[in-house]
Amino acid sequence: MTPFGPQLLGETEKALGAVLARVLDSTGLTEQQWVTLRLAGQNDGRAELVGFIADRAHSADAERIVASLTARGLITGNRLSPAGQTLLDDLRARVDSAAAPIWRDLPASDVAAAERLLNTVAGRARSVLAEWPSS
Template sequence: MIAFGPQLIGRTEKALNALLAVALADEDLVETQWVALRLAERSDGSRALAALLHDTTYAPDTAEVVDSLIARGLVRDDRLSASGRDAVARIEHRIEELTSGIWDAVDPSDRAAAERALNTVLDRARSVLATR
């Protein structure tokens, strides 16, 4: 068993990212594009999608990512197009197929504790990044 800390979080993230890559492969998308689609899904259009994506991923090429989604007809005016909504639904279904057994195997009380711990780690990491 790996102790709670950076190694466990990193390995977990890598394993889940590998599963996400499988789910995204059918749509010929990569993780940053997926994050952009999810942000566009929740966006009210009041803030540029590239800026939202940068604030979420810290990636330097967010404008290019958004442009690639616009070129494919998945995003329009910083929001999902109808094609984008269809793609997100297909990907979400595939993610559910791949991961439902993972989440179902975690006891609800353990899930709540992990949620609290990981949100604390995330908040602290964001605070450190904000000072850099």
């Protein structure tokens, strides 16, 4: 058993990423494009999308990724197009179905504790990144 820390978090992220990659295989989307679609779905259209994506996904390629999704008709302006929303909804359902065996039957108290801990770790990581000098 891997002890809690960066290695365990990395192993977990890689395993979950592999499940996601299998779902995305048939769509031609990359993981970065998937993340961008999800974030675009959270943007109400008021925020400039490239900046919103760059900030939230810590992506230096946000402009290129948004442009590629715009070219596919999945993003219009600063939000998802109707086709983008349909694809996002379909993919969310497929990801949820593929990941269901991972999450099924986990004790609610363990899930709540993991959620608190991972949100704390993520918040601290964002704080460290915010203080890091820009390159």
